[in-house]
Amino acid sequence: MSTTHRFRQGAGRPCLDFLRTLRHRGTSGAVEELPDAESLAAWARQCGPCPAAPGDADHALVHTAQELREAIHRLIGSARAHRAPDTRARELVNRAAAHAVPVPGLAASGRLEWHADDPVRATLALVARDTLDLITSPALDRVRDCAGTACGALFLDTSRPGTRRWCSMDTCGNRAKKEALRRKAPA
Template sequence: MTLVSYGGKSFRFDPGALCLELVTTGGPGEFARYEVLHEPADLVRWVERSRLPGGLEVTVTEGELAQTRALRDAVFLLAADRAHGQPLQARHLDVVNAAAAGAPLAARVEADGSRGWAAGATGARLLATVARDAVELFTGPYADRIRECGSDNCALLFVDTSRPGRRRWCAMEHCGNRQKARTHRARRAEEGD
């Protein structure tokens, strides 16, 4: 997905999981200032940008939007706890598990062999699909590879799917390059002393 930095520059960011894509839409506490899900249409726009295959037409109510924000905040806090080696909080797990218990979006095979979506996609089904993705993430083989960007001023969360498991940055072109430049300047300053 494409995100925009504080300075207005666009950069590519792959969080590695659908549920972590939702986390980029805002969050709890100090991250509420980044909220982009203000009305149901905002969640529909997020679906269009997400890793869900195209062509999904979803109808979202105000109540479903509020439930989605609550799920997003719970996933955010669970992922942050996992990234920092903290125990997962039961109250956040309860939110994810309750949402995952619902009926998910229904995929189907189209006549041309591509993946499509059954009619009747709702915000509740979207919520269940995202929550099930979170269950897979937190219980699957990459559960111990959830990371927070290594930059001092970036809190983006991602799954490190690299073979060696050493990804440190949300995006090399964004935080990685800035950190390398800082390190280089600091080294040059030390050499100049």
Template sequence: MSVPATGLPMHSRDGARWIFDPGALCLEFLVTGGPGPLARWETLDRPEGLRTWLADSRLHLDPAQVDVTVAALASARRVRDALWRVVHDAAHGTTHEADDDAGEEAELTPTPEDLAEVNRAAARPPLVPRIAADGTHEWTLPADAEQVVSTVARDAIDLLTGPYADRIRECDAHNCQLVFVDTSRPGRRRWCSMERCGNRHKLRALRARRDHS
């Protein structure tokens, strides 16, 4: 039985391309943008942005079979922004290190309303799973964006209240805010991707050793 591959295709403004697997559906949703300083990455300002994510994410949905209304898109952004704040807090703990820009840190501080937003989304009907003819897992289609967001919110609740809640990490690279859950056995994952930030760190360390040799 084949299992669909996980990992989002990513590309940066400098043209680099790599695969990012954050280890959870809800964390994949965060790459679509976010509150405050993360708004520059916004892709949920149009239905096409959500549809692209549906196909690229571990849901592997046919975007043509998912109804995306203006209201559902706005709800998706609210839930996504609330998730960012809650997940950021889980990754950094209740005490945050001093930041050069306190305003940016405040933008990612969760409120009781953020939890309520996620819970409201999770209370709606989610996507319905099914077994495909070839024995693989798939989702019942057609569906709508509210079902997608409910599925994401339920995944977030499972992650934030489950055994890996203390394994939610932010990439160690100083200029990367991607968040992942470390499901590795030793629990020592540091980078969003070895293809991207991990290799950059190795190259910097190699140059530093050469400069001091």
């Protein structure tokens, strides 16, 4: 029986969305959203530009993707703290970024279509390249930790004043406001 996958997006950068595949990072309730090849292919299909079939990923690529995600997290953390990058994390991200990325083409219908011989690995290459761009750009100063107590997500604060607190107002922000109202309510 096939599982329907739905991955969170909207963090402001593909690499930050990819980090969200470890939900509730740093808590005892952490949830791995890429536990198998089917999940990884579904993530690439939803979050990447070219179609990925369920058979486009295998167990080894799942392990590679999970390692890449954690390397990205370490690199972003180091860059935000103005520390030298972790050598292993840097090597993993550079290796992933070196893979071929999806290429665009105009279909007979006039629509833009994307192609890659290995769509999952190509999507991971885009994520790795986005990471390198982010950690070397001024946008890094706008990366924030979600203020949600059990969230653990990073997001790009694109608000004009740069004071956004939650990865999503619909989830973490709404939850925090409800908790604050409950605390204020008379007993």
